[in-house]
Amino acid sequence: xxxxxxxxxxxxxxxxxxxxxxxxxxxxxxxxxxxxxxxxxxxxxxxxxxxxxxxxxxxxxxxxxxxxxxxxxxxxxxxxxxxxxxxxxxxxxxxxxxxxxxxxxxxxxxxxxxxxxxxxxxxxxxxxxxxxxxxxxxxxxxxxxxxxxxxxxxxxxxxxxxxxxxxxxxxxxxxxxxxxxxxxxxxxxxxxxxxxxxxxxxxxxxxxxxxxxxxxxxxxxxxxxxxxxxxxxxxxxxxxxxxxxxxxxxxxxxxxxxxxxxxxx
DNA sequence: CTTATCGGCCA
DNA sequence: TGGCCGATAAG
Numbered sequence: 001x002x003x004x005x006x007x008x009x010x011x012x013x014x015x016x017x018x019x020x021x022x023x024x025x026x027x028x029x030x031x032x033x034x035x036x037x038x039x040x041x042x043x044x045x046x047x048x049x050x051x052x053x054x055x056x057x058x059x060x061x062x063x064x065x066x067x068x069x070x071x072x073x074x075x076x077x078x079x080x081x082x083x084x085x086x087x088x089x090x091x092x093x094x095x096x097x098x099x100x101x102x103x104x105x106x107x108x109x110x111x112x113x114x115x116x117x118x119x120x121x122x123x124x125x126x127x128x129x130x131x132x133x134x135x136x137x138x139x140x141x142x143x144x145x146x147x148x149x150x151x152x153x154x155x156x157x158x159x160x161x162x163x164x165x166x167x168x169x170x171x172x173x174x175x176x177x178x179x180x181x182x183x184x185x186x187x188x189x190x191x192x193x194x195x196x197x198x199x200x201x202x203x204x205x206x207x208x209x210x211x212x213x214x215x216x217x218x219x220x221x222x223x224x225x226x227x228x229x230x231x232x233x234x235x236x237x238x239x240x241x242x243x244x245x246x247x248x249x250x251x252x253x254x255x256x257x258x259x260x261x262x263x264x265x
Numbered sequence: 266c267t268t269a270t271c272g273g274c275c276a
Numbered sequence: 277t278g279g280c281c282g283a284t285a286a287g
Contacts, residue, residue: 045280
């Protein structure tokens, strides 16, 4: 039968859409819509698609059946930003359509962006040292609770472990929120990450919190720990390099390297 | 075993 | 109803 996979402009390049009409049974005539990733994996529902695309694409306005973005079709969802303890405990899942404030590039670190204008005088914006960080909600990190990373087959990856002795501050000092807070700080801050240095913040974080720092007590990183970490990274890169060399892609690994030091005091 | 297809639950 | 996903038949 006619297996027509059409391009889907609303999705990243390479994604295909297919609609098949049921030709027998009680539901004959009904149609099912499928999507195919650039690698050929089949998707048969919007939640499944959202899990896979994660924050790379915001599917809030995406109509799965038609394959088009429908502005104003913001899903009559009154309040869908309730992934707090209550809704999660009730069995609610985190909103997978929500885009996190995380840059979607290969590197998690800030990097210059090439602005392509018409032609002449293309300039590279060397991240203007913003004088003030934009305002953020107090304890906004709590919204990141419950997020899990998973691989392309949707298997949930094991959670990262935090070093012993790292202590959270503020409401809900669970480990996953703490991890999110520190990871976010590393993403977004251009200054060293020290944790909360004011002792007062431990007693009343609502007042004394340094919002430029993650929600944890101050910590120190020893040279020894840095050396250990560098060794881990070095070894991981060796493994990656060998794997890529087998594919003749070693140069790609070289070019994607990122400075090792420079974060944390 | 993997994949295609329809049933059927649930909002 | 239509979306979503389990069941089951088909390869």
